[in-house]
Amino acid sequence: MEKNEMYDVTIIGGGPIGLFTAFYSGMRELKTKVIEYLPQVGGKVTYFYPEKVLRDIGALPAISGSDLIKQLKEQASTFSPEMVFGERVDDLERAEDGTYVLTSHNGQRHFTKTVILAIGHGTLGVKKLPIVGANHFEGKNLHYAVDRVENFRGKHVLISGGGDSAIDWANRLEPIAEKVTIVHRREAFSGHESSITEMNNSETHVKCSCYVSDLIGKDHIEKVVLTHVDTGEKEEVEIDALLVNHGFDLDLGGIQNWGMTTSDGKVVTDAKMETSIPGIFAAGDIVTYPHRLTLIAGGLAEGPKALNSAKAFLDPDAEAMAMYSTHHKEFVEA
Structure with missing residues (x-):
């Protein structure tokens, strides 16, 4: 196995949920990497809804998709996570020491102690109009x-x-x-x-x-x-x-072969956003569990929950959640 930099947490997906999770990971002082298949952050919001007005996010009466991603990107950069674009993660391998090796479609390998899936519906693919021509x-x-x-x-x-x-x-x-x-x-x-x-x-x-x-x-x-x-x-x-607007085709790519429990093309988690594989967590539209809130606002809450579970996986004695941002040294000293 080649030598490579080890990360505490690798977030697969650079959409709204992945970006906010990256910010919160910095709050918890974890070494963080984000891997996004597309050439830029934002997921389907950037590509399909840049001018759509969103009205169901707390404290934001109305915001366009592009402005939401712009602000989430700025927020995520607070703690300078490593950002990788143009790679679709397909394979997962667990090393002898319990860490994970992620392999992208182009052969690149990424080393991490935990993984958070925030890939939405998977690789973007709209349902086309079923008419010849x-x-x-x-x-x-x-x-x-x-x-x-x-x-x-x-x-x-x-x-x-x-x-x-x-x-x-x-x-x-x-x-x-x-x-x-x-x-x-x-x-x-x-x-x-x-x-x-x-x-x-x-x-x-x-x-x-x-x-x-x-x-x-x-x-x-x-x-x-x-x-x-x-x-x-x-x-x-x-x-x-x-x-x-007929929706999207669910395509998890190679991730569906990792062995996680799934249901109707989504990854099953518990209330802590834990999947059936230790050290692998998930948040956002990729997830299914009873009474899930299918809004961006719901996913923005799931990201920190998944991150807190990753932190506990790495350090069972760690606090259950990060201190409030108003008390964090990054902002108090600013």
């Missing part, structure tokens, strides 16, 4: 993410989806678009109640029990064909842009 319109007026809200100003935007993302984008785009239509194959939406109420009270055109079954156009989508689930009746709708 749909990829021809990608990069034109078929979208799976919103880079700039202004690109939709004055347009008829049709949104396909029935979850939080679809509803949130309907509410965000309705004031600036000429028209917003949202299509959902079920009778009821699955987003937050207040967001659904906001949508229903707006000028958004809501079409339930139907789905996008075909796309009409040459260079750009000119019309979509909607098929009604119950009757099979078809309807053509002229649009300027199609936004598809």
Whole structure:
């Protein structure tokens, strides 16, 4: 085994949860490394929701995805964790001394005493529109993410989806678009109640029990064909842009072969964020346990819990949690 620098904790994933966990790891004075598959931090927030307004994080009435990541990145850098980009961790090996060796897809090896998984849903992959030839319109007026809200100003935007993302984008785009239509194959939406109420009270055109079954156009989508689930009746709708929010494909890559207990593509943990493998912890959307809060705010609490468990794994006599930041020397002496 080649010689390499040993870390107390390695956080796999540089999204919101991984960044905040890195900050808290510094609070606990642990030597920390973050490994992110993408070329920058932020995870799916950076790539898919940079302009989405988030309203369910304490003390932040409203913040865009890009601004949230900017602040989390600044916070995470407080204690100068090692940051590695462009590596997907696949393999895990336990050394004779109980430490772990992580091997990335490119052969790079990382040495660590504990691991915290904060990889969200795994490698990012949106669920594409299941229509032959749909990829021809990608990069034109078929979208799976919103880079700039202004690109939709004055347009008829049709949104396909029935979850939080679809509803949130309907509410965000309705004031600036000429028209917003949202299509959902079920009778009821699955987003937050207040967001659904906001949508229903707006000028958004809501079409339930139907789905996008075909796309009409040459260079750009000119019309979509909607098929009604119950009757099979078809309807053509002229649009300027199609936004598809069908969720993400779960792909844990090589991590699913580590031997951890999983359920429905997620890692099972206890209340301490411990997985079934000693020294391996998890937080955020990769995790499942009874009554989990599926919000960023919930994940931001799970990260420190996982880190505290890692600290206890390394030092059973350590305090259960870090001192409050207002008492930490890094900030008192600042």
